[in-house]
Amino acid sequence: MYSEKVVDHYENPRNVGGFGKEEAGVGTGLVGAPACGDVMKLQIKVGADGRIEDARFKTFGCGSAIASSSLATEWVKGKTLDEAETIKNTEIAQFLSLPPVKIHCSVLAEDAIKAAIKDYREKTGSADKAAE
């Protein structure tokens, strides 16, 4: 019932964990709700060049939710904030071959990326805030 890619990300999740509170250039997104059965925490670390140099996640949820967030951390790495913001849930769902009942997992992953970027921008008050 799960695609090979979902199983791979579930069994070998990429970038599990978090960044230390003292680390600079970190934006955190926390989305979902325990009552709905899934919560994702996604963090990005933005380098001096404005690119996301690293990302981390922790997820409470089903295999598809874990895989969606794991994949999201892989995809945001190396991108600028503007580029990362263009990642669509449909791309995540398609890549992981999520069935219709699991589409919300990919939506949550997209939300997590956006929330982390928003948090980073609010914290740093960076120039591209104007772009919002």
Next chain:
Amino acid sequence: MTIANQNQKPTAAQTIPGANVPKLPIYLDYQATTPCDPRVVEVMLPYFTEKFGNPHSRNHQYGWDAEAGVEKARAQIASLIKADEKEIIFTSGATESNNLAIKGVAHFYKEKKNHIITTVTEHKCVLDSCRHLELEGFEVTYLPVQQNGLIDLDVLRKAITPKTAIVSIMAVNNEIGVIQPLAEIGKICRENHVFFHTDAAQAVGKIAIDVDAMNIDLLSISGHKIYGPKGIGALYVRRKPRVRLEALIHGGGQERGFRSGTLPTPLCVGLGEACAIAEREMGAEAVRLKKLSDRLYKGITDKLEEVYLNGDAEHRIPGNLNISFAHVEGEGLMMGIKDLCVSSGSACTSASLEPSYVLRALGVEVEMAHTSLRLGIGRFTTEQEVDYAVEHLVQAVLRLREMSPLWEMAQAGIDIKSIQWAEH
């Protein structure tokens, strides 16, 4: 027939040579269904071939042989619940038995009485039968349960009115395994001249049932929950004082007119044998299962913190453990224990995203209900399987907690209820 030589328990011998690993995957879902006991299959087989007659054919040997098989089975079923064989009606399963009991009584007595009492934790087939009767104009009271899953007898007493026709309360809950106080409920019903029906699909053959001592008027039985075949069940219908029913299925008037249709002789015989085995072995089996279930629960709770048992710890059958593993989502957990066949209290596996209504009725919070698994053990579960299950379950929970933002928050002392979650 090779099956005749397989009196041995099926899983015990099937281990991988040279490794302390039981045959995988391990079946831990005995409340969903049970394997047919090989001894049951053995007595069924002749009724498919040489004794294939229609048990209702009164004019020849084939019919008589089949009838003898069916009537022996009826007596075996009756004996297990201390009833008379004339009080047993064969059905297609507990769903039909529950439908027949509730709708049958409601329809028959509708001129005088129009009220039904049941509980919120019943099986869907009872709840849905009641919903259907509500649409027809009947009134239904859905009793709440306490935090331990048991009903409050005073609440039941107060719910009964002169218009109450029937009280339907399950003997053992299919999700959490708790045993309702049947004798006390029966006494209250009898005192108030209300029929007492119990869905005993999960209880028969696991706990002692005496329909007279417990004042039970109607009782539903399922074949496949007690190591018998699927597609067969029974309904006990008391004769003294007499319970009358309006039939759901009309036709040739078989089963005293309560349930027309040719009886499936092999299935009837199988259910009878399953009951006979249960009657002989129930006591010893309960002791063995209690030991295994304690081993399973202790194995888990020794190695994991924040694990909660759902449902009363004392009033429960030993074959069921419903456990919440805080901060780990049930479906995600099931994926991590592919070799263990269990059931999840998180309904994310089904089309609806709502977690178990039974756990919710106990007051288990939605987030906690999402973390629940039902572990069901039974006749063919071995100690080796339990140990394997403990080891793998514990590993999976530990791994997923390391990946869980909720676990991280709990460790950091953050109350997850203090966070403004965006429910989606």
